[in-house]
Amino acid sequence: MNGTFQFLGTGASAGVPVIGCKCEVCVSKLPKNRRYRPSGIIRCAGKALLIDIGPDFRSQALQFGVDSVDGMLLTHTHYDHIAGIDEARIFNVRQKKAFPCMLSRESFEEIKKRYYYFFNADGLSAKFDFFPFDDEMGVAEFLGLDIGYCNFYQTNMKVSGFRVGEFAYISDIQRYEETIFTALKGVRKLVLSALRPEASPFHLSFEEAIAFSKWVGAHETYITHVGHFFDHDAMQAMLPPGFYIAYDGLTLEFQCTN
Ligand SMILES: [Zn+2]
């Protein structure tokens, strides 16, 4: 069975262009140099699953025609991945039910504190059906699909990656246990975050991302969460075969089942 993944956003936490920045990349008019905050949509077996819902979600949904979504996989609660969460209310209105969301126990506990009003029955805010997982890695059924998950860290924040068949989405990874490669065994198409070619305190460098992907054994790796340090084509030229700098709107095809 074939599935697709479309990038709705591939930028760093401030997006590209960055507000007020006049660098060559931020003033560039090339579409591949304009990046919304990181997000994407998996379509498989008639289901559409959103990954993350950052501050650009409304613009992303309008630009890329995301009219209906069946549920969401949340990687973590940093604002660039969650700040659009209130916008999920439109799916409550459209689909007349709570919006399903799969996430780690830690992300769920943080949402309970920060978005306490989702749990009040006032009818004015978004309503969710949360499916928290407690293990560090595993496979859970979500909306009839087998979703693999694995946790890693960005400073002290626990972040989750997700897998469907031969596709995996690993963003905001900074520290990880080697056991992650067990969870990612057999992944051929990998989305992986790397802010810029050089080292960064919160993200992998390109070199570290290449090493990670080689451990996974991915055939194609798409780099996301990139900053405004270099233009798309210049970054692409720095990468070896099989590695691609993602851009907003790019769609990949993959096998949903192993
Ligand atoms: Zn991020």
Ligand SMILES: [Zn+2]
């Ligand atoms: Zn983050």
